[in-house]
Amino acid sequence: MAVYKKTYRPYQGDLTPRWRRLLVIPRYAFEDLHRSRFLNVFYLASFIYPLVAALIVYAVHNASVLKLFNAEGAERLISINLVFFQSLLGWQSMLALFLASFVGPGQISPDLANNALSLYLARPFSRAEYVASKMAVLLILLSLMTWVPGLLLFALEANLEGGSWMFDHWRIAAGLFLGSWAWILLLALLALALSAWVKWKPVAGGLMFGVFFVAAAFGAVINNIQDTNWGHLLNVSFLVGSLWQHLFEGGQPTTNGAVFFRVPSGEQLPLPACAAVLALLALACLYMLARKIRGADVVR
């Protein structure tokens, strides 16, 4: 019907399946994010490291390329090993923190600022689906920065090295995948929780960094004063680094962990303690979201 016919008519067409409605919020969010030039540039820049890493992997396995640049023998200087992939994950994960701090605070606060949340939830769309949709925005963006390039690089290396290398180094793939998910889930939950509670976006973004850096500094002060390592429990990047170290190397680590997520030898904490603190942080974020994501406010 032409829009100029100003009348109301009921809808009798087909409805979309439930799972497709979960994609509506991410689609609109990506349209909005795409309008930000800064974000586009930052996002594209975040792929520079994986691209350079891919070139290195390719060059190491192609002597003719090295010869072209008069760098024969350079392959002996570069090892495509655990540290190579840990560094990639560390860099990309730090960029993911910046991206989450930029994108995350704008996810829920605009819906709460003028009570639009009640309109979302007045539709056949639950609170859990709302949070899942908002999380999907961050998880998709952060996945493309972390485990997706990590696994692609791993596949490239396996392809160039041969099948046996892949089986010998399966822990790297598992570490890249599971370690990235642990990190991006935590980032997404934290960003959404802060977005739900802090309406002013720059403050919410600042608080994201506060959770990681201020708490870590506080933990370091505790370590120094008390001559202990337990202050690291306040250092989220240390906790995540411990988890990664276990995923990549098992119980006998040979490295100090990934860049930005260092776990110096001798300062390790028991893995269950680290996992428990991370789980507590995630639960606290879920609780914060549950308190704010409601169709109607309840004044007791």
Add this chain to the structure above:
Amino acid sequence: MDAVIELDGLEVRFGTRVILDRLTASLTGRSIGLLGPNGAGKSTLLNTLLGFHRPSAGTVRVLGRDVRTAAREIRGLIGYMPENDAFIASMSGVRFVRMMAELAGLPKAQAMERAHEAFFYVGLGEVRYRTLGTYSLGMKQAAKLAQAIAHGPKLLLLDEPTNGLDPPARTRMIQLIQDIRARGDLQLVVSSHLLRDVEECCDQALILKEGRLAACCNLEEERKANRRFLELETRGGANGDFLAALERMGCQTAAGAQGRIKLVLPEDLEVRQLYEIAGREKVQIRRLSHKRDSLEDIFLKAMEAPGGRL
């Protein structure tokens, strides 16, 4: 007629506070008014119909479905216009309504088409690409109505639809609601503390007072009854003869001072015949009015009734 909303001992508590207290009613009207002073529990009742608040006792059924077990299905059939502002300031009006329609299950293309239609229907066609944050209060109210109807609901919940509107905007909103009601494609629940809004838009009213049901009345029947209830102002002739003639025709009459007469017309008597009788009895009818403000009478009685129930 099937009940649109059935309340059976519905109780809603927030902590220890009882907000809705054992409401029992069966609402069948095409357009149902929820009336009550501020804080009576109207918005809480609407939120309970949407499944936002869980009943602490009793049951509530919307379009035959239990809110406890089928809240999602019910929300798929409902369009909701909340009392307060509800929009995303940075989004254009039509994009916001389109997104809401998509969340209600409409495919992309249909959502887009219906969002445009809804905006033209509520009179915002020319401003549909402006961001919602720049809309005036009246435009925001109309945009809320647009998002409530865009997906073609079966039941429309309107919470204080004329809140904060100036008289012309209020008239436009009431006309829209009356138009939607007249089309007969969906049923309406209009919550308001304004008697006029409910009287103009509804054919059944549920009056709440302090969370309790104060009265439930069929306004259509009241209006029909009122159409038979007349007040006359007469001059000249012998009023006694005129009254006797009216009573012979089956009218119930009561004479007042200065030629005022109240009467109830029987079903088979038309108003035109009153003038014929008056002509024969040499009486001038200077003013004839139907009884008005029946809802106001009911509302005031309900508010004054001990225990809050008529």
